Structure formats: structure tokens, C-alpha cells
Amino acid sequence: DAGVTQSPTHLIKTRGQHVTLRCSPISGHKSVSWYQQVLGQGPQFIFQYYEKEERGRGNFPDRFSARQFPNYSSELNVNALLLGDSALYLCASISGVTDTQYFGPGTRLTVL
């Protein structure tokens, strides 16, 4: 899990703006998942990608989108930000051998 990187660490936006969050998985891992963690709650699944293809999507509005690049890094995009989008956004790098998910340090998004 030490190899999962996310940027930026912190982000402050205003309502209506859009944001792009980035993730690089552990070397050798081809799949990533994105989770939203609101303060005081467990992470909630947003997306999973494998080899640039979307494998699954959680119960989030179409304002949320993501993609994966040929080097297996990934971006999460959120449009038309709402106050309720304030959360820690976690990227998980998924082992192709064990399916174990290792989390990155997260991006703390604050929407004002």
C-alpha cells in the first residue's frame, strides 16, 4: 500500500466548480477502485477500473466520472460540486493475484 500515490493531498473548491483527482497504483497492479469517505463513515464505492475498462459503478450521480490510462493510473472527475461532496477520496490499488485492495493516502476535498 505504500506504493499507491494520490494527488493532490488537499483541495478546496467552491460549489459549482469541478475537480480532478489523480491516482497511481502499485507497480504491477492493473486495477483501481475509487471510494468516497465522508467524515465518521466507512468508505463508499464509486468506481472500479481494470485495463482502462470500467468494471463497476456505485450509487453516485453522473456528475462523477473516471477513467484509467494505459499506464494504469486513474483520474476521478466530479462536476458541479455540491457541499455534500466534501469528503476524503480514496484510491485503492488492487492485486491481480489476490484481489486485495490497498489504499492510497487520499485526497481531502472541501467544498465551500
Add this chain to the structure above:
Amino acid sequence: GENVEQHPSTLSVQEGDSAVIKCTYSDSASNYFPWYKQELGKRPQLIIDIRSNVGEKKDQRIAVTLNKTAKHFSLHITETQPEDSAVYFCAASMSMGYGNKLVFGAGTILRVKS
């Protein structure tokens, strides 16, 4: 539906005592159950996991038990230390067809008093 319930929401123990956190899940097809520890401001860190083909797994002071019939699994921490204080999350894997997502419990705040 997809649901993981976790209890208790907070747990205070004296240093050296044991701590037990319990989870139940709804999807009988779930076959992988990880536990994560999250310290304040940090990422969730995998501490132990169990797959459906075994009933118990131990790693030093930490153990996890699984009862597939009851759809119930538990985390046991023995000889607790102040550094065990954190939020603990259980999760269950749920199939999306071509991949598995994790569904998390709401978390347990563990406080170890010295």
C-alpha cells in the same frame, strides 16, 4: 441489498484486555472479508483478511473468525496496546460481474486506555 453492519460503534478497553468487533453481511455470495485500521487523518490500512474457505485466521495479536452460515465475521485483538487505538472497518467483497467491490461497515472507534 448490499449491507454490512458493524458493532459496536465505540469500544473502550483497558490496556492488556481483549477487544472484539463484530460484523454481519447480507450477500451470501461474498467470499472475501478484510479488516482495515484507520488512524486519524491517515489511509485505511489492511490489517488482516479472511476468505470463505477458512473459518479462522491469526496474525500475532490479531485474529478473524468467519461463520458463513450466519453471515457473520469478527475481529479479535488480544493484549491491546495504546497504539491499537484507531477506527476499525470491516468489509465484505461483493461481485459486480467482472470484479469485486468492497462494502464497508460504519466503523468502530477503539480506545485503549493505559
